[in-house]
Amino acid sequence: MAAVSANEVLTQSTEGWHYTLRRSRRARRLRVQYSPENGLIVVLPQWASRADGEAFLCAQRDWILACHRSDPNGLDRPRPEHALPVEVVLRATGECLDVESVGDLATLHETLRCHAAGVLPKWVGHHSAGTGLGYERVRVRNQRSRWGSYSSKGTVSLNWRLLLLTPDMVDYVILHELAHSRHMNHSGAFWQLLESICPGARARDGAFDRLAYALLPAWSRL
Numbered sequence: 001m002a003a004v005s006a007n008e009v010l011t012q013s014t015e016g017w018h019y020t021l022r023r024s025r026r027a028r029r030l031r032v033q034y035s036p037e038n039g040l041i042v043v044l045p046q047w048a049s050r051a052d053g054e055a056f057l058c059a060q061r062d063w064i065l066a067c068h069r070s071d072p073n074g075l076d077r078p079r080p081e082h083a084l085p086v087e088v089v090l091r092a093t094g095e096c097l098d099v100e101s102v103g104d105l106a107t108l109h110e111t112l113r114c115h116a117a118g119v120l121p122k123w124v125g126h127h128s129a130g131t132g133l134g135y136e137r138v139r140v141r142n143q144r145s146r147w148g149s150y151s152s153k154g155t156v157s158l159n160w161r162l163l164l165l166t167p168d169m170v171d172y173v174i175l176h177e178l179a180h181s182r183h184m185n186h187s188g189a190f191w192q193l194l195e196s197i198c199p200g201a202r203a204r205d206g207a208f209d210r211l212a213y214a215l216l217p218a219w220s221r222l
Ligand SMILES: [Zn+2]
Pocket: 176, 180, 185, 186
């Protein structure tokens, strides 16, 4: 069996079918594949959400049931290497959360988002006090494509997945967003400010996504 790709996660449909969601950079449209070896796979183009994948799967119900008749066990068999974790190590805080009782991917993500909402606002407060860079409030969100943002109203939005990264990476994202309180762009002045409070910021920014991606487990990516 092929190794699990970084862009895949096993999940379960409302019908109870186990299937793999696979995000593809090249795919233009949603599609469903089935084979006895790999089971049911829903391929998502970059623009599609997980909910789009689920809706598309439901729309292909008749075709899937036809597959099911030809391979009666194929749709009910989870592949263990894709399964949801029983515990989650949060590198950012050094905690290990027991998530064995969390039944599905969406609930797991929401559980971790709530946990992050108890941790990250204090972290922002600490760096705000240390740098004198202000903000109004912190929101912790379930964003797939962004680590953080800073709105014109002073809202720092952070991705709960930061808890899966190292503490210095969380420091970097928070300092980056706080620096936007002075410069709402990535101008030379922005980088000058950020370098003054976080030496090496520009180099760190260039390598950030690659390093972060390598630390994210498959179940956290969709
Ligand atoms: Zn920025």
